[in-house]
Amino acid sequence: MVKYKTDVVEDGREYDVWLAGKEEMGSLGKKWMKDEVFHEVISWPLEEKGLGPDGVWRLGDVVVYKDAKNRDFLIEHGVRHLLGQHHE
Numbered sequence: 628m629v630k631y632k633t634d635v636v637e638d639g640r641e642y643d644v645w646l647a648g649k650e651e652m653g654s655l656g657k658k659w660m661k662d663e664v665f666h667e668v669i670s671w672p673l674e675e676k677g678l679g680p681d682g683v684w685r686l687g688d689v690v691v692y693k694d695a696k697n698r699d700f701l702i703e704h705g706v707r708h709l710l711g712q713h714h715e
């Protein structure tokens with residue numbers, strides 16, 4: 628897994644985006660999503676949201692499949708999950 632970028636949402640809260648290969652996405656999916664579906668994006672909100680000692684407010688991490696065609700869309704989707712916005 629390699630770091631892709633650190634970005635911020637409108638209010639300045641920060642999140643990290645990581646890129647992972649197919650096998651890695653597969654094992655992350657098994658471990659965290661508890662299924663055999665291939666997920667192109669998986670996100671983890673930080674368990675304790677809030678200001679870190681450095682004064683930066685972190686939302687969590689988004690891992691996206693490195694060869695996904697619609698990478699930006701997937702990242703946006705993962706960030707929405709970090710913000711607690713789920714599917715309608």
Ligand SMILES: [Zn+2]
Pocket residue numbers: 704708714
């Ligand atoms: Zn979703």
